[in-house]
Amino acid sequence: MLAVETQSLTKQFGTCAAVDHLSFEVEEGEVFGLLGPNGAGKTTTIRMLACIVSPSGGSAKVAGYDIAKESVKVRRSVGILTENPSLYERLSAVENLEFFARAYGITNRHKVSDRIKELLDLFQLWDRRDERVATFSKGMKQKLAIARAIVHDPPILLLDEPTAGLDPEASKLIRDLIERLGSLERHTVLLCTHRLEDAERLCDRVMIISRGASKVVGTTKELRNRMGGTPSWRSPSGRSHGRWWIRSGASSLSRAWRWTRDPHASWWRPTTFRP
Amino acid sequence: MTLENAMLVFNKDWREMRRNWQIVGPLVVVPMLITVMLPLIIILVPAMMAIPGTSFNIPTTMFENLPLELKLEITGMNATQQMVYIFALYFFAPFFLIIPIMASSVLASDSFAGEKDRKTIEALLATPLTDGELLLGKILVSFIPSMLVTFLAFAAYSAIVDITAFALFGGRVLLPNLLWLALIFCVTPAVALAGIGVTVIVSVRVKGFREAQQLSALLVLPVMLLIFSEVGGLLMFGPTMLAMLIVGFVVLDLIVFKLGTSLFRREEILVKAV
Structure with a gap:
């Protein structure tokens, strides 16, 4: 079954086409990479799939729901890691996760606290659960942001530059985690990145986009075979x-x-x- | 739309706000200045202590324009009693409109535009919470504390005026009276809502908290006009002014909320934030 399916998806900001007739499909359980330089349209594509901005043209289905007509159902089905960690810095790690768990519809108090404990343990943040996020390092914030994205256990994850600005150690940790989410827990992951090494290591298939348009789609191996002048x-x-x-x-x-x-x-x- | 979800947004925002001194500071300091410091400095201390050179008379133009009923009320009082009576019960009334305007614009700016400033808006907009739930939660977190601050300020002001009046008027208590109760419970909520409505409109358009706060604080200007009108003897706090304020602010509320709700759309907010 297809987890994400777009047909000629387009987003126009004034006269500029941020996303230009983009069509692609992502299978359930697949880690799919959107690879391209800054300004290629990766973030706008993710925002449209998360129903934060509406497309100017075309259509898309996420988890079987139409992004234009069933936006609330789409939002329930996806977890999103935005470009910025988007965390409430005056709240603690637990308070952040609690808010988002409830916002995503988990109402049972025990379920919420069990899930938070599980995630903070997984990300090695349990010891600092009651500290304000403002005191966290960049890597810790990024881990907490990923925990927030999966707090409601969504089948589809949209990750926008998850290793951007992190040191090699934190980047490796995040990459390991994405690998685990994709391969072991069978989440469908749509990963935006401009780092070839992230795409190569994590993605089953990659689509290279430039100026909002798809240039090529394939497995990383296929793409490598098509590359010339490989450094x-x-x-x-x-x-x-x-x-x-x-x-x-x-x-x-x-x-x-x-x-x-x-x-x-x-x-x-x-x-x-x-x- | 559910109230439970709106309250979820309310609780989250309120937790954040009360840990932010940029928010708590003005909420404490401005009402203190208006309800405690200003009356103490201008009228009550000079009146009680009979400090030489400070026992001023009511400005002539203001006295001449007092309504007939008020002139009758103060007949038989000495100059100090007249001054305290008129300033405490009438002149200071419009100052109480500044408190809900200031409080609501500070809180609403932080709640709406502050999310853009801190770059937390995208994750919030990605949740399944509807636009209505987000808007209601953020209006409540701006409205309820604004009203609490206004009520507390009124209680403090009443206590100060009554302590002074008790000694000066031989055991008489001046506040609360019907006019002031109408001002606090009918006018100030409408004023706070206008402040919130204007801030919603401004916040959708601007990129940050400061910009939103500065623009929405422009609502203080009509209130300043009221105060200067009183000093100049053009207007005096009374039933007519109250009726004008209620009608004026309810109409303003309807206009700004209609405009605010039509502008409050996920995409509009996010696009202006980036």
Whole structure:
């Protein structure tokens, strides 16, 4: 069964098409990546699927519900991790999760407290459950934001840049968690990222989007096979910059890349840039 | 729409607000200034202590324009008693409109525009709570504390006036009276609702708490006009002014709430937040 299905989904902001006739399908239990540079339309796509903004055109079904006609049912079926952690910093971790659990319709007091305990234990935040979120580190906030996204145990998760701004250790923890949610707990995950390594490690299939339009869809292996000028991922020796591109039929996407040193680690990685 | 869900939003916002000194500060300080400091400095202490040079007379224009019934009421009082009677019972009344305007605009700005400022709005809008539940919860969290602050301020003001009056008028108690009860229980709720309505409209359009608060505080201007009209002898607090205030603010409430509810849509709020 399809967890997410979009048909020519479009979002127009004035004269600018943030999402341009996007069509894709995500199977139940699949981890599907939306890969693209900043401004490609990933966040707007997620916002439309979470029924926060309405599409200008096209249609989409999430968990079998139409996003235009059954928005409340769609919202109940998805958990969303937004670009910012979106947590109430003057409330404690428990108070944050309690509010969202009830807002998502869990009314039984025991069920709410059991679920919160389970999640805070899982994310190793139980010891700091009564502390205000303002005192948490960025990584802890991100973990709590993911806990909030899954507090009502939704079948579909929409994750927007879950590792953005995190140090390598926190990023690894988040990646492990997403992997676990996808493979073991069989959540359907729609993952927005501009980091190739996240997409490569976590996603069953990836769609590359640019300027709101789909460029190519496939498994990470298929995409790698279509890539030309692939940079070496292991060492910065040899070429210091270059260009990679992805071809799908007549259309192609290309980006200039160069090596940059990761500020949190001693290793180098290829990043795209505008020449 | 369920009241339970609206109360969920109310409880969450109230928990946050009472831990925020930017909110609690003005809610405590402004009513204290208006109900305790201002009367003490302007009339009560000079009247009680008979400090030389401070026992002023009622401005002539103001006295000439007093309603006939009021002139009769103060006949037979000495100058100090007249001054305390008129200032405490009539002149200070419009100041009590500032309290619900200030309180409701501070609370509503934090509740509506504050969510944009703190970037918490997106997760809230992603919940299955309906627009109506969100709006009602946020109106309640702005309205109930505003009214509580106003009632407490009135109780404090009544106590101060009565302590002074008890000594000055030979055991007589001046407040509460019918006019003031009508002001506090009929006019101030309408004023608070107008403050909230204007803040809802402003908050949808602006990006942050400060902007929303500054714009919605413009509602204080008509109240200042009332105060200056009293000083200039154009108007005096009484049944006519009360009727005008009730009608005026109820009409304003209807207009701003109709406009506010039509503007309060998820997409509109989020798009203006980013």
